[in-house]
Amino acid sequence: MAEARIIDGKAVAERVRASVGRRVALLKAAHGVTPGLAVLLVGTDPASQVYVRAKGKATVEAGIASFEDRLPAGASAADVLAKVRALNADARVHGILVQLPLPDQVDEAAVIDAIDPAKDVDGFHVINAGRLATGQAAMVPCTPLGCLMLLKETLGDLTGKRALVLGRSNIVGKPMAQLLLGAHCTVTIAHSRTRDLAAEARRAEILIAAVGKPEMVKGDWIAPGATVIDVGINRITGADGKSRLVGDVAFQEAKRVAGAITPVPGGVGPMTIACLLENTLTAACRQAGVAVPADPGA
Numbered sequence: 418m419a420e421a422r423i424i425d426g427k428a429v430a431e432r433v434r435a436s437v438g439r440r441v442a443l444l445k446a447a448h449g450v451t452p453g454l455a456v457l458l459v460g461t462d463p464a465s466q467v468y469v470r471a472k473g474k475a476t477v478e479a480g481i482a483s484f485e486d487r488l489p490a491g492a493s494a495a496d497v498l499a500k501v502r503a504l505n506a507d508a509r510v511h512g513i514l515v516q517l518p519l520p521d522q523v524d525e526a527a528v529i530d531a532i533d534p535a536k537d538v539d540g541f542h543v544i545n546a547g548r549l550a551t552g553q554a555a556m557v558p559c560t561p562l563g564c565l566m567l568l569k570e571t572l573g574d575l576t577g578k579r580a581l582v583l584g585r586s587n588i589v590g591k592p593m594a595q596l597l598l599g600a601h602c603t604v605t606i607a608h609s610r611t612r613d614l615a616a617e618a619r620r621a622e623i624l625i626a627a628v629g630k631p632e633m634v635k636g637d638w639i640a641p642g643a644t645v646i647d648v649g650i651n652r653i654t655g656a657d658g659k660s661r662l663v664g665d666v667a668f669q670e671a672k673r674v675a676g677a678i679t680p681v682p683g684g685v686g687p688m689t690i691a692c693l694l695e696n697t698l699t700a701a702c703r704q705a706g707v708a709v710p711a712d713p714g715a
């Protein structure tokens with residue numbers, strides 16, 4: 418059999434970002450509204466600093482106003498909550514992202530709860546989780562939204578497809594399952610306590626791997642021709658002693674069986690930031706009470 422088509426997340430993300438940029442320009446011209454995104458980073462976690470820098474750059478490139486706030490690693494919960502409340506009240510800010518993880522002394526759930534749901538561009542607030550689950554207009558978490566875009570790019574209509582979501586986190590697994598249900602898939606959620614993961618995986622026409630375990634999904638877990646979306650980003654040390662990034666799927670084996678598959682890096686990763694910009698545009702339009710402009714370049 419031919420090898421799987423490699424799904425180019427970087428190319429799709431570039432198209433989405435360019436489209437956001439054109440629609441932001443239209444929103445400014447028609448309504449005088451410049452979308453604003455605030456990112457709050459607490460502490461000095463190196464991976465978080467890399468993400469925050471990348472987000473800031475992409476934000477500016479799309480014509481969105483970028484606000485960056487930093488608090489020291491020793492900041493108290495009260496300091497973080499005060500900052501979130503100030504951003505809630507700032508009319509220039511339409512989207513708020515508090516970079517996770519937070520230091521141990523700060524309760525993440527309390528911080529997410531304090532974000533105005535209308536500005537919750539991460540889609541982590543319980544109001545947005547509930548709206549997504551009940552089919553109402555929600556802010557949708559960026560990573561699963563990006564996965565859905567890649568699936569639609571690859572397969573078109575998803576109606577009736579058998580989908581397996583491996584992983585049940587609030588950030589990826591659960592919202593992913595909701596989005597697939599909304600797209601009329603038959604959805605199974607599997608996790609570390611699932612009795613026979615491999616057997617469940619083999620039944621899936623769409624397989625989303627979001628477990629955070631390097632190369633856990635083997636080639637013989639995949640149904641021939643299935644579409645595989647790999648959300649994992651794991652840094653491992655290879656046999657040569659060099660560090661490299663791998664997904665949750667054993668890519669070399671999987672691509673011999675799958676019909677289409679996302680690589681790591683260059684698959685889901687670039688889509689997350691693109692969807693953050695899309696969510697910021699959506700949030701700004703909703704807050705201004707106007708429709709999201711149609712893309713003249715689409």
Ligand code: GUN
Pocket residue numbers: 514515516517518539559560689
């Ligand atoms: N840390 C790693 N990924 C994310 C994300 O998508 N959103 C936030 N807020 N923090 C993260």
